[in-house]
Amino acid sequence: MGLINATTTSDFRAVLEKGDILFFPEGGFEIPASVRGALMGASQDARSIHKNIAYKPNVDRVTGLVDSAETEAVRNGMREYSRLALRFMADILPAYAANWKIDYASFRSIEERGRDLPLTKRNDLLHVDAFPSRPVFGDLILRCFTNVNPEQPREWLVSDPFALLGPKEAANAGLARFAETAESGLHKLRRTAVRTLRRAGLPLVDRSPYDAFMLHFHDWLKHREEWQRDCPKYRFDLPPGSTWLVFTDMVPHAVLGGRLALEQTVIVSRASLANPQLAPSSILERLAGKPLSA
Numbered sequence: 001m002g003l004i005n006a007t008t009t010s011d012f013r014a015v016l017e018k019g020d021i022l023f024f025p026e027g028g029f030e031i032p033a034s035v036r037g038a039l040m041g042a043s044q045d046a047r048s049i050h051k052n053i054a055y056k057p058n059v060d061r062v063t064g065l066v067d068s069a070e071t072e073a074v075r076n077g078m079r080e081y082s083r084l085a086l087r088f089m090a091d092i093l094p095a096y097a098a099n100w101k102i103d104y105a106s107f108r109s110i111e112e113r114g115r116d117l118p119l120t121k122r123n124d125l126l127h128v129d130a131f132p133s134r135p136v137f138g139d140l141i142l143r144c145f146t147n148v149n150p151e152q153p154r155e156w157l158v159s160d161p162f163a164l165l166g167p168k169e170a171a172n173a174g175l176a177r178f179a180e181t182a183e184s185g186l187h188k189l190r191r192t193a194v195r196t197l198r199r200a201g202l203p204l205v206d207r208s209p210y211d212a213f214m215l216h217f218h219d220w221l222k223h224r225e226e227w228q229r230d231c232p233k234y235r236f237d238l239p240p241g242s243t244w245l246v247f248t249d250m251v252p253h254a255v256l257g258g259r260l261a262l263e264q265t266v267i268v269s270r271a272s273l274a275n276p277q278l279a280p281s282s283i284l285e286r287l288a289g290k291p292l293s294a
């Protein structure tokens with residue numbers, strides 16, 4: 001488990017799929033001063049229901065701001081970061097970019113150390129990512145982070161990747177229950193109903209058993225005090241100006257401190273991995289002995 005400097009390798013897919021962090025100490029791409037300027041003044045309410053300021057590239061919308069007068073400047077800044085980060089990611093990972101889905105960008109403007117959040121939303125507890133409103137059906141969550149704080153590092157803690165974590169903990173977390181559900185008539189009926197209602201315009205989420213398990217696993221890991229205390233841990237301080245990429249559903253991670261980070265997410269198709277067997281969905285399907293992500 002490590003932080004791999006991008007200058008030491010050309011096989012970026014191998015680094016990411018092994019569960020390492022692909023690290024660009026100099027940032028990898030240029031972020032114009034105008035983008036930094038637009039974002040540094042943005043105020044985010046620490047009590048907001050939104051954990052971060054989010055930018056949705058597909059609809060060009062920003063959420064999570066306190067002051068709506070700032071919206072235009074922040075939207076411009078985040079649109080530009082999103083564009084630059086996506087171009088950078090596509091340059092270095094063309095095999096993924098060929099059919100990835102563009103997800104949201106975010107700006108993490110609040111100091112993470114001592115942040116008062118409900119337990120399942122805490123960033124300082126190790127977890128794997130899963131999105132309640134955006135199921136991935138077995139594909140993977142790849143995130144590109146840039147520390148735009150001019151002075152302070154972003155302090156990350158990570159643990160062993162899914163290839164080690166899954167076989168140790170998925171059964172304890174109740175994988176069998178989710179796998180059984182996958183084949184029940186009631187589950188299939190429910191999903192058919194959800195899809196019909198979605199087509200009629202209702203804001204319901206159609207989740208695969210894989211998505212349901214990963215959402216549960218995210219919370220289960222945060223609640224499990226002994227795992228949080230005893231699991232292998234690797235600490236990295238990501239310096240000002242650096243960029244790093246990681247599959248955040250494959251690598252358990254926590255943020256202990258730091259403020260002012262930008263991030264762009266893409267959903268990478270499992271089929272475009274150099275080794276699709278390393279996807280968390282493949283690992284769980286092997287453990288369960290059945291498909292979970294359809």
Ligand SMILES: [Fe+2]
Pocket residue numbers: 127128129248253
């Ligand atoms: Fe996370």
